[in-house]
Amino acid sequence: MSNRGRKVVIAGAGPGGLAAAILLAKSGVDVTVVEKRAVVGGRTSTIEQQGYKFDTGPTFFLYPRVLREIFAAAGRDLDTEVPMTRLDPQYKLVFGAGGELEATPNVEKMEQAVAAISPADAMRLHAFFSDNRRKLERFIPFLESPFESWRDLAKVRMLKMLPLLRPWRCLDSDLRSYFQDERIRLGFSFQSKYLGMSPFTCPSLFSILSFLEYEHGVFHPTGGCGAVSKAMARVAEDLGVKFLMEEAVEQLIFEGRRAVGLRTAKGSLAADAIVVNADFAEAMKRMVPNHLRRRWTDERIARKRFSCSTFMLYLGLEGRYDNIAHHTIYLARDYQQNLRDIERDHRLSEDPSFYVQNASVTDETLAPKGHSTLYMLLPVTHEHKNVNWAKEEERFRALALRQLEKIGITDVEQRIRFEKRLTPVSWGNDFGLYKGATFSMAHNLKQMLHLRPHNRFEDVDGVYLVGGGTHPGSGLPVIFESARITSRLLLEDMRVEPQWEPAGSLTGAPAYEAVS
Known part of the structure; x- marks a missing residue:
């Protein structure tokens, strides 16, 4: 039976909204994306002026596997649609306190580079990679699953992970188990800024961010990360997704506590479900009346910690x-x-x-x-x-x-x-x-997993969230994962079978060869 009678409207054409549009359209749903700007991608878009092209926001393209699987679900090959170069060196670190470090995925060369600054720390590099490989493997199922209540944390498998995750430690404290030199610790913890946080307050779990770079690579898509957004929009359009550009969403339309559509300056659109792919705090204040929000009121949002x-x-x-x-x-x-x-x-x-x-x-x-x-x-x-x-x-x-x-x-x-x-x-x-917070709500322990706004938004019916403001959080790979989680929940509520394979393991081998 066709599901084209099912209408979903997505507010925002950022990476999460584009990924959700592909997955929902592939499953036979009628999808319309409403975007206030003239270009797709949100902060993952391209600034083009006078022959120059710049990524607006993200420039590191990490772990392509999630998006590769989403493209494959639509019958497309990401590597063909968006050629990418794996960088080696990945980046260069210059320390104001003295010294430089060229970060390379070649472990032997990386050991030599670390040894030039701190010989003792070079000897601990293998232990860091080994421990974080295990940490990532154990935690990935939680990044691929929705967290809708504290009961999800009480599962035995989560409790068994506590000694490995060490939530009582901050990232810098955890790295002290491996590296003595503060500069080396910074080299493996500055990635907490991808979450808008300090390594001295960021949970120790996020040591997996630097590990991901070395294990799976740092990539440059030809044309920049904005080229990825354009390719996603092309795939979505080929699947029948409609785009309404330069049309800002003013508010969602409710019947009681259920969203039944949205309104823009140009009119209104009816929908069986709405996916919000916009900055969570600002979108709630603008789109959903405060009296309808039981948990995420304006007052509570104002008390939250932002990046x-x-x-x-x-x-x-x-x-x-x-x-x-x-x-x-x-x-x-x-x-x-x-x-x-x-x-x-x-x-x-x-x-x-x-x-x-x-x-x-x-x-x-x-x-x-x-x-x-x-x-x-x-x-x-x-x-x-x-x-x-x-x-x-x-x-x-x-x-x-x-x-x-x-x-x-x-x-x-x-x-x-x-x-x-x-x-x-x-x-x-x-x-x-x-607040101009480019990484949305901070990722401290009080604002992670079920304590973030839920993918199936808990305050009103018929509203779903994708992007950095919901679970799993900020960063392109996890934003793409949020789209898979949200799309599954939405289709489950519509009693529509998803037409793509289950999420793959983030621990699979990288598909690109490094180039100098």
């Missing part, structure tokens, strides 16, 4: 920096103080850590011939009364450009032919992020 934000520079340059790595991370001399400035004191550091993508050394499609792109990201506090960006933006931009000299990039100002900036205020105004 940091970012200050962004997108620079189109005349000339190239071929001696600079594809990805470079500078870690401030006083990294802990930099994090306190961001998370506790809500002020701008004078020696901020930063990340630079110099993707033109890998991908010549991103800039006109003889030109290149630089993408610069500086973690900063989310919107707070302590920082007035109308006054601080120019000063902080100048500081950011000076910081580039610390990784060997000079003479930038005179080469700039195109420039775009984003501040926490921009993230809020342009992308609808609550």
